[in-house]
Amino acid sequence: MTTVSAYSLRELAQQLDLELIGDPAAIVTGIATLEKAIPGQLSFFHNPLYHSQLLTTHASAVILSREYAAVCPVACLVATNPYLAYAKASILFSPVPPERAGSHASAQVHATTRIANTAILEANVVVGVNTFIGENVRVGANSVIGSGCYLADDTKLYPNVTFYDDVKIGKRGIVHSGSVIGSDGFGFAFDGTRYHKIAQLGGVTLGDDVEIGAGTSIDRGALDDTVVEDGVKIDNQVQIAHNVRVGANTVVCGCSAIAGSSTIGKNCIIAGGVGVINHVTICDGVTVTAMSLVNQSITKPGVYSSGTGLSESASWKKNIVRFRQLDELWKRLLRLEKSK
Amino acid sequence: MTTVSAYSLRELAQQLDLELIGDPAAIVTGIATLEKAIPGQLSFFHNPLYHSQLLTTHASAVILSREYAAVCPVACLVATNPYLAYAKASILFSPVPPERAGSHASAQVHATTRIANTAILEANVVVGVNTFIGENVRVGANSVIGSGCYLADDTKLYPNVTFYDDVKIGKRGIVHSGSVIGSDGFGFAFDGTRYHKIAQLGGVTLGDDVEIGAGTSIDRGALDDTVVEDGVKIDNQVQIAHNVRVGANTVVCGCSAIAGSSTIGKNCIIAGGVGVINHVTICDGVTVTAMSLVNQSITKPGVYSSGTGLSESASWKKNIVRFRQLDELWKRLLRLEKSK
Amino acid sequence: MTTVSAYSLRELAQQLDLELIGDPAAIVTGIATLEKAIPGQLSFFHNPLYHSQLLTTHASAVILSREYAAVCPVACLVATNPYLAYAKASILFSPVPPERAGSHASAQVHATTRIANTAILEANVVVGVNTFIGENVRVGANSVIGSGCYLADDTKLYPNVTFYDDVKIGKRGIVHSGSVIGSDGFGFAFDGTRYHKIAQLGGVTLGDDVEIGAGTSIDRGALDDTVVEDGVKIDNQVQIAHNVRVGANTVVCGCSAIAGSSTIGKNCIIAGGVGVINHVTICDGVTVTAMSLVNQSITKPGVYSSGTGLSESASWKKNIVRFRQLDELWKRLLRLEKSK
Structure with a gap:
């Protein structure tokens, strides 16, 4: 935590591909809100609500759109999409973990598993049979990876993650702590008296650039795989049941649940606490508002809701x-x- | 994952107690849907919606009811309840873990704890004082079992499970990763200014044939135990509060929450995202539909709902x-x- | 679990500061409900619903208010607030873990981290760089603590807890298993085609006397910290998003979710399964009933609800x-x- 990232405004303008108005030699060592930034820090302005904070900020430089450059009291980094430029800048100021590549002595890896030289397995990681772990992958302490898994390059698992057998995750994936990928789908056959378990023989396939929040669970398929396509972002405490398919670049917010065999289209936004019943299909481009229940298929892009709103x-x-x-x-x- | 289960149709018919129509020497090595099955695979037909897929399947054999045997283009395994027969067949095709019985060298077990010879403790498992672990029990890597616990024969815990002290689970239990059994019930006494913790002195008792999904939590009782009866199936991300009782053969689907001291009857179906407030009783044979709130006791079997349905x-x-x-x-x- | 706490009624009366009516030399070794208590056990009476159980209890002594002392068939411990006195008594009967201070040989602690002599790190605990762990802190087996964290005196983490970097927790904190504190907030910038991650550069600050339930997640802030003030009690499976602030002595029940940048006042009660959308403010002294959606700010103390109630x-x-x-x-x- 003693690492400090320091950039001149010239470097920032180059790396973020933004026009600089101000002293290119000035140095910034952090990023903060307009209100809290101190000299030596970068800030950003994208929401007109904070206009007065722009006028009085103590930041050394502000990312903003051209129309506000004239009123900005400090150096400007001019962006077409300031929020996007802030996102890219934030990555530059992320702390860099100090550890070197390699497996911690306490990691338990089966002899058949191949691990790239640049990968890092932290303490007490356990990896099963015939799994592949790619370049620059990092697996956090006390995580467990099953057999037959595939972790593509540049994927990061935080501590205490569990992958069951037969889970594949694409490049640049991020999986937060407490998440469980590949647990059994909830499938039983009733004989009139009691339930008989249906073995869940499929796996889970996660695409490239997928992020999975903390405490989220994604069940393996009954026969085919459960599928999360490229660019999907899933928040904390989400439940994805067996044989669900989530389309590319869809966002699923915290505490939502998608029941078995349902399909969510591409570019959807599933707000927090939403439920989707089983065997329904949601087309591309649908937004579902918070805590709504999707109890039927949606065939037309748009915004959908249920519930009553709050009252005394x-x-x-x-x-x-x-x-x-x-x-x-x-x-x-x-x-x-x-x-x- | 290189293990392949291969069965002749004769063997399958015998093991599943089904009538075979077709070549008893034909071999199947897997199970798949009617649409995706290839020669050498078994499939099943139980939902009339897929009738056209039955007519064109490439499976080598299909489990179905007698009335469809005539139109099936391949060998048939005739079942009274094809879905139940599929469940039993699926178990035959489950991969068998290769490891032998015994504790991994990294497992930490207190000297007072008794572990059956046929039990398996995977890497980094930690077990407390005076716990009993029965025959053929398997505890997944990085799981932690407290003191005074009892794991009956043939129970399986996946990796990263936590049992607090005084948790009992019956025979053939399955507990998925990330689940926490025996955490403190949420009990406080308010003194007018702040909350004082009430020590949760009860335990948790889970019956035989109970399955607990990933990321589910079951709190210990305040004084008496929280109880989950035989044959109950609980899905992922479910919350069972202190002193709840869930009746035998009840199903609780994903993300549901049962608040403190409530009782669910036998043979109920609690769909996904349901909430049950504290101190209510639900009688036997009740179904509650997805994301409903049970804010009063239910004394008559039937189907219950709340919410508004989805709109634009x-x-x-x-x-x-x-x-x-x-x-x-x-x-x-x-x-x-x-x-x- | 063989530890038995035994107290004479004289000792109990002194320690709980209650008036005793009955034999001061009588010994109690446990606490139970009026209905289930056996001789040698303490019980309590605070809910008039159980009046008939008071009259027939087999407990050796009962905590109750003065007005019921005359009808109590056994010794009485007279309390102004019997439920609060029961809470304090329950702590006296909590089992005391037998282990001594120190780190288990398998714990992995970075050389820069300072750990008080009286702290206990159980098996397989992993601690990062420049973290501080105070007096009498206990970290449960297989938990992972990041870098730059601060665990104040007398705080207890149960097994399989994850703290990311830069998480601070005050004195007497309790964090249950499966919880994840400091995971990335769910922040992305959309470029018209796909989402770009916003690095989450803030941390998490939890006050004194905070309890966090099992499987709960609290995200780190985007730039500033996510804050949970003193005396807050959070139940299982709760999701607290980035930059939320929860006011002192507020209670958040199971499965609730507070979306990003929202503020909950002091002395609120957020019942189970409640959702709070992002960027809203709830004033002090608000109660929200189970499974309600707070989709707007609340500026007046009171009780609020949404939903329809249950029907057939x-x-x-x-x-x-x-x-x-x-x-x-x-x-x-x-x-x-x-x-x-």
Whole structure:
């Protein structure tokens, strides 16, 4: 944590491909909000709500769009999309872990598993049979990787991650702690008295540039694989059931759950706490708002919701009584209309 | 993962107790859907929606009910309940882990703990004081088992499972990765200013044939045990609070939460994302649909729901305004009726 | 688990600062409910629902308020707040872990990290660079603590906990298994085609007397810290997103989720399964009932709810059709009123 990244504004402008207005030799060593930035730090401005903070910032330089350059009191890095430029700048200021490549002495790796020279297995990592771990992969301490897995180059698993057997993840993947990939799908056959387990014989395939949040679970398929396509971003505490397919560049926010064999299209946004029942299909370009239940397929791009919105409980209690009488209410209204 | 299970159709018919129509010497080495199966694979047909796939399947044999045997283009295994027969067949094709019994050298087991000879403790497993681990139990890598626990015969814990002290699990249990059994119930006493912890002195008792999904938590009881009866199947990311009782052969789907001291009957189906408030009782034979809130006891078997169903957000926004006026709307309707 | 805590009633009365009515030399060795207590056990009475159990209890002594002392058939410990006195008594009967201070031989600690002499690191714990671990801290087996962390005195982490870098927790903290503190906030910038990760450069600051349940995740801030103030109690499977602030002595029940940059006031009760959308503020003293969605800021203390309440599915299905027509229904009612 003693590592400090220092860049001149000239270097930043070059690396981020932005126009610089100001002293190219000035040095910044960190990034902060407009309000909290101190001299020597970079900031960014993309939300008009914070306009007054731009005018009084103590940052040494601000990433912003051209129209605000004139009012900025300090050096400017001019960007077409300042938020995107901030994202790229933030990566430059990420701390770099100090450890060198190689496996910690306590890591347990089966003899049949191939691990690239540049990969890092931290302490107490356990890896099964016939798994492949690519270049610059890092597996966090106390993580367990099963057999027949494939971790492509530049993928990072944080500590305490579990991959069951037959899990594949593409390049530049990120998997946060506590996540479980490849656990058994929830499949049983009922004999009239009790449930018999259906062995879950498929695996999980995650594409390139996939990020999986903390405490998220993705079940293996019953026969075919559960699939998460390239560029999908999944937040914390999400549940992806067996044989789900999540389309490319879709975002699934925290605590959402996708039930078995459902398909989410590409470029969708599934907000937090959303449920999707099993065997439905959501087309490309759909947004579902927070805590909605998708209980049918969606065939038209757009924004979808369920729920009632928040009320004070006293009035809410009266209204939910009326909700249970809605059909009756409607019919009585129809009678009134007819009787006129 | 190089293990291949190969069975002649004669063997399958015998082991599954099914009638064979076709060449008893034909060999199958895997199981797949009707659509994806290739020669040498077994498939199954139980959902009339896939009838056309049955007619064109490349599987070597299909499990089906008698009425479809005539139209099946390949060998048939005739079953009264084809889905149940598929479940049993799937187990035959499960990969068999290669490791032998015994504890990995890195496992840390207290001297007072008894472990059956046929049990397997994988790498970095830690076990506390006075715990008992039965025959053919397998504890996955990096799992931690507390003191005073009991793991009955043939139970399997996947990697990174945590059992606190005083957790008992019956025979043939399955616990998936990331699950935590026996964590403290959420109990506090408020003194008017701040909360004082109530020590959670009970344990957790799980019956025989219980399966617990990935990332699920089951809290220990405050004084008595939290209890999950025989044959209960719990999916991923479920929360079972202290002193809950879940009745035999009940299914709890992903992301559901049962609050403290509530009782779920036998043979219930709690769908995904359901919440059950504290201190309620649900009788036997109840189904609760996805993302419903059970905010009162249920005394009659049947199907129960809450929520509004999905709408496009534009119309939904108008309707939730009206929801907040429902009681007023009802009263105005009554006035209209009276004024006629 | 063979440890038995034994107290005379005199000792209990002194330690809990309660008035004793009964034999001060009588010994109790455990605590149980009125119904289940056997001679030699302590019980408590605070809920009038259990009045008949008080009259027939076999406990050796009961904690209760003065008004019930006359009807209590056994010794009494008289308390102003019997539930609070029970909480304090329960701590006295908690099992005491037998292990001594120090790090297990298998723990991996970076040379720069300082660990108090009285702290305990259990088996396979991994600790990063420049972390500080205070007096009487206990870190459970297979937990991983990152770099730059600070664990204040008397804090306890159960097994399989993960702290990323830059996580601070105050005194007397409790963190249950499977929890992940400091994982990346869910921040991306969209370039019109795909998402670019925003490095999450803040940390997490947890106050004194904070308890975090099993399987809960708290993300690090984007630039500033995510903050949980003193005395906050968070249950299992809760998701706290980046840059959230949770005010002192607030309770967040199981499976709730607070989205990014939202602020919860002090002394709030967030019931189970609640969602709070991003960038909202909830004032002090708010209660939100189970499975409600807070989709706007709350500026007035009180109780808030959303949802419809539970119905039998058959009638519910009719009513949700009408819910989608609510705005139309309302307009037709207005027309009727006008036409009178």
